[in-house]
Amino acid sequence: MDFDGVIMRRDGSRKPIKGARSGVDRLRRQGYEVVIHSTRALSKAGENEIRRWLTSENIPFDDVTARKVDADAYLDDKAVRFEGWMARPVPHNPTLREAWDAAMAEQMGKDSD
DSSP states (O other), rough: BBBBBTBBBBBOOOOOOTTHHHHHHOOOOTTOOOEEEOOGGGSSHHHHHHHHHHHHHHHOSSSSOOOOOOOOOOOOOOOOOOOTTOOOTTTHHHHHHHHHHHHHHHHHHHHOO
């Protein structure tokens, strides 16, 4: 799961998102391995900072990495579910929907994939 926006708030407060601790704990009790993903972990210092923060907030985890590991599911606050190149992403996001529709219209004129 993503760190910023899923575990820790993005507002600069350095506080956990409400329900993060209990939600992660529940996943681990159900047998899931919880791997925290963040580009902050590209450096060893960043990875260690995340580990210290998680530990100080009593949020359980199995690993911290900058790699996207193979998983049953990914929790990410900025994810767009991919359902194929012709599917329309995130219908509730009008800016993304308009950009996607324009790109698809342009592509339809060029491509016959």
